[in-house]
Amino acid sequence: MDYWHGAGVCVNRAGVYFFCSTRVERDGDYRSSNGEYAGGYYSQQQFLRNLDARSNMASADQPSVMDEAYKEFVMQLASWDTRREFWLQTDYYKQRMVGNSKADAALLDEMINNIQFIPGDFTRAVNDSVKLIAETAPDANNLLRQYVAFASQRAASHLNDELKGAWAARTIQMKAQVKRQEEVAKAIYDRRMNSIEQALKIAEQHNISRSATDVPAEELPDSENVPAWASNAPGSTGKFTGRRSGLDLDYDQNRAMLNTLNVGPTLDPRFQTYRYLRTPEEPVKRDSPRRAFLMIMWGIVGGLIGAGVALTRRCSK
Numbered sequence: 417m418d419y420w421h422g423a424g425v426c427v428n429r430a431g432v433y434f435f436c437s438t439r440v441e442r443d444g445d446y447r448s449s450n451g452e453y454a455g456g457y458y459s460q461q462q463f464l465r466n467l468d469a470r471s472n473m474a475s476a477d478q479p480s481v482m483d484e485a486y487k488e489f490v491m492q493l494a495s496w497d498t499r500r501e502f503w504l505q506t507d508y509y510k511q512r513m514v515g516n517s518k519a520d521a522a523l524l525d526e527m528i529n530n531i532q533f534i535p536g537d538f539t540r541a542v543n544d545s546v547k548l549i550a551e552t553a554p555d556a557n558n559l560l561r562q563y564v565a566f567a568s569q570r571a572a573s574h575l576n577d578e579l580k581g582a583w584a585a586r587t588i589q590m591k592a593q594v595k596r597q598e599e600v601a602k603a604i605y606d607r608r609m610n611s612i613e614q615a616l617k618i619a620e621q622h623n624i625s626r627s628a629t630d631v632p633a634e635e636l637p638d639s640e641n642v643p644a645w646a647s648n649a650p651g652s653t654g655k656f657t658g659r660r661s662g663l664d665l666d667y668d669q670n671r672a673m674l675n676t677l678n679v680g681p682t683l684d685p686r687f688q689t690y691r692y693l694r695t696p697e698e699p700v701k702r703d704s705p706r707r708a709f710l711m712i713m714w715g716i717v718g719g720l721i722g723a724g725v726a727l728t729r730r731c732s733k
Contacts, residue, residue: 485571500528502566
């Protein structure tokens, strides 16, 4: 009989313990970051966009740099792989492993589902948020902060990879553009040099020794400047100064851009892709109202067992 009385007490205590150890949840609100959080990523991505604008390659409805960064952050925040990789590297999961592959896999799957991303609704002024469920309030608070930082770092890694790829593509494009400009300038230079050489030969044949105009050579346009060599020694090119004559300000700007591109991007592996609108704090909310119901139910079960034990003892007397 003492056994059953003890069993009733144990069940009753089990119900109380089950409620007291109930898990808690924590959530936080987020939105896109701004340029100061993103540091070098923002300025370098904006530099590439400015290049596209000069080349008329930019889209009119293109989202801002930081909106695109936040989009990647949200993608990582909600990703199953991100949640899985996060738990695998935490002491919280490692300390709860039992060494059984199936049990550990089930535990990991449960923990993955304990992180939930809730998309916002900007038409109702509801921001994006993420919820994490853990066994204690400090655990939920700390793990949520760690998870957000982990997701942001993964987003930054993906964005840096995209930046490197876009940078390399723009470098190739700019090199090709500069090369085309130099080839055009060389063609213009060669054509003018040929014209000058032909004019020199004609002048020598006609014994021309001075310019046919009183306008200084430096004030003549290129198309009228060919005869200006005549006042100099045979073979002179007047005001024409070589290949630079066929290049313009656009070439100088492209050359400066290419010099910058050749340096390569400076990558920050931990730039922040989000900002808090509600920072995670010590949570007090239980993860489910069923816990209170279960406590009451187990209390009733324990009471019934205790009453049954008491009745059994009375009958035996």
